[in-house]
Amino acid sequence: MLSVEENALISQVGSGTPMGNLMRQYWLPVATSDELQADGSPLRVRLLGENLVAFRTTSGKIGLVDHFCPHRGTSLFFGRNEEEGIRCSYHGWKFDITGACIDQPGGPEENNFKSKVSVAAYPCEERGGIIWTYMGPRDVPPAMPAIEANLSGGASHVSRTLRYCNWLQALEGDIDTLHSEYLHAPAIIDVSKLTPGTGMYYRHRLRDQFKYEVKDSPFGTSYGAYRPAEEGTTYWRLAHFLFPCFTMTPTPAAGSSQAIRMWVPVDDDHVVFWSVEASANERAGRTHQYQDDTTDWLGRHRPVQRVENDYLVDRENQKTESYTGIGGGFVMHDTMATESMGTTMDRSREHLGASDAMIIRTRKRLLEAMHALEDGNVAPPGVDEPSVYGTRSGWMILPEGADWWEGSADLRTAFVAKRDESEAVAALHAR
Numbered sequence: 001m002l003s004v005e006e007n008a009l010i011s012q013v014g015s016g017t018p019m020g021n022l023m024r025q026y027w028l029p030v031a032t033s034d035e036l037q038a039d040g041s042p043l044r045v046r047l048l049g050e051n052l053v054a055f056r057t058t059s060g061k062i063g064l065v066d067h068f069c070p071h072r073g074t075s076l077f078f079g080r081n082e083e084e085g086i087r088c089s090y091h092g093w094k095f096d097i098t099g100a101c102i103d104q105p106g107g108p109e110e111n112n113f114k115s116k117v118s119v120a121a122y123p124c125e126e127r128g129g130i131i132w133t134y135m136g137p138r139d140v141p142p143a144m145p146a147i148e149a150n151l152s153g154g155a156s157h158v159s160r161t162l163r164y165c166n167w168l169q170a171l172e173g174d175i176d177t178l179h180s181e182y183l184h185a186p187a188i189i190d191v192s193k194l195t196p197g198t199g200m201y202y203r204h205r206l207r208d209q210f211k212y213e214v215k216d217s218p219f220g221t222s223y224g225a226y227r228p229a230e231e232g233t234t235y236w237r238l239a240h241f242l243f244p245c246f247t248m249t250p251t252p253a254a255g256s257s258q259a260i261r262m263w264v265p266v267d268d269d270h271v272v273f274w275s276v277e278a279s280a281n282e283r284a285g286r287t288h289q290y291q292d293d294t295t296d297w298l299g300r301h302r303p304v305q306r307v308e309n310d311y312l313v314d315r316e317n318q319k320t321e322s323y324t325g326i327g328g329g330f331v332m333h334d335t336m337a338t339e340s341m342g343t344t345m346d347r348s349r350e351h352l353g354a355s356d357a358m359i360i361r362t363r364k365r366l367l368e369a370m371h372a373l374e375d376g377n378v379a380p381p382g383v384d385e386p387s388v389y390g391t392r393s394g395w396m397i398l399p400e401g402a403d404w405w406e407g408s409a410d411l412r413t414a415f416v417a418k419r420d421e422s423e424a425v426a427a428l429h430a431r
């Protein structure tokens, strides 16, 4: 298990930190295409602790630059989006999307001072309605990850929620399988009313009787949580952590989902949770409401339910309807669970047990990758193998005693047709 100091190291992602350096090896989602308005207004974006400004140029390219003008520091958020660049509204210095200063009114031409100044700028690519950026050290960025949910040909279906805690603390909720039997459950479970053969049925019928296997996988870590299904079969819940801050959860029936969840660090105390699917999915749990957006760094994707209003907990509902008494679906349950630990929880006070094996493994893998990069300049998992991201997760039925990783190979295969939920359940039983 990691020490308190090591846990702090893998949580902090600011500029110059070891974990921040690891994060900067990867492409990260920064905004959706439709957020960069046709009128050219710049957008404030904070990513990995850096305050940036995103804008779409006259020819449609994306710029992502430090908001701090290198002349005297006026924020480029207030800049003018002009022909293929952004011009600071204080003294008119103009920068292109590479960060080069391409116009500097008022300076003698012979000084050529403008070639000596630039603003930090990060390359962006737009894919399936999502704008990705690479903030890393390579002159030629690595290939983008082959994420099925973002490569379906059409626009990805995206929802986002700002969470007021450290990114890793929030992400760990996704690889903590035990909580779904409690946090997201009804207040009272009547097993006789569950539909036999469904995921809910297997999960709740033998609620506490699961065992757990974890492994390193090419993209990060994976777990299989299992318990008996029918005579001679086992119910498995398979889920993944994918470097550097992505997850795939065990909730869908295997084969019915082309989805990824991305926990993109805003700074050490805030994370934007991205839920991305290839096609629209009406699965329950996305019913929370948002506050009106502002243009602030932290002004978008803010849920109405916050710690300040106790997430609108309803104690009567908690007795009769839902385990938490918190409405707004799974995302709000998870938000309460991970924010109420404190912005960055005091890990010296936690007590990890057998059911936390995936969290323990994932932290260790992050730490090892961080050290390998720091000490030996070893590219972390997935950076130079974008195809490893082509995978899926979900629950499945396997013959009793079958190897879960081998036995799930076909169900983990991405870039094949997806089934709808009931077809996928039927197919799992027919295998």
Ligand code: FES
Binding pocket: 069, 070, 071, 072, 073, 074, 088, 089, 090, 091, 092, 093
């Ligand atoms: S502060 Fe930006 S041009 Fe002077």
Ligand SMILES: [Fe+2]
Binding pocket: 173, 179, 180, 183, 184, 330, 334
């Ligand atoms: Fe959850």
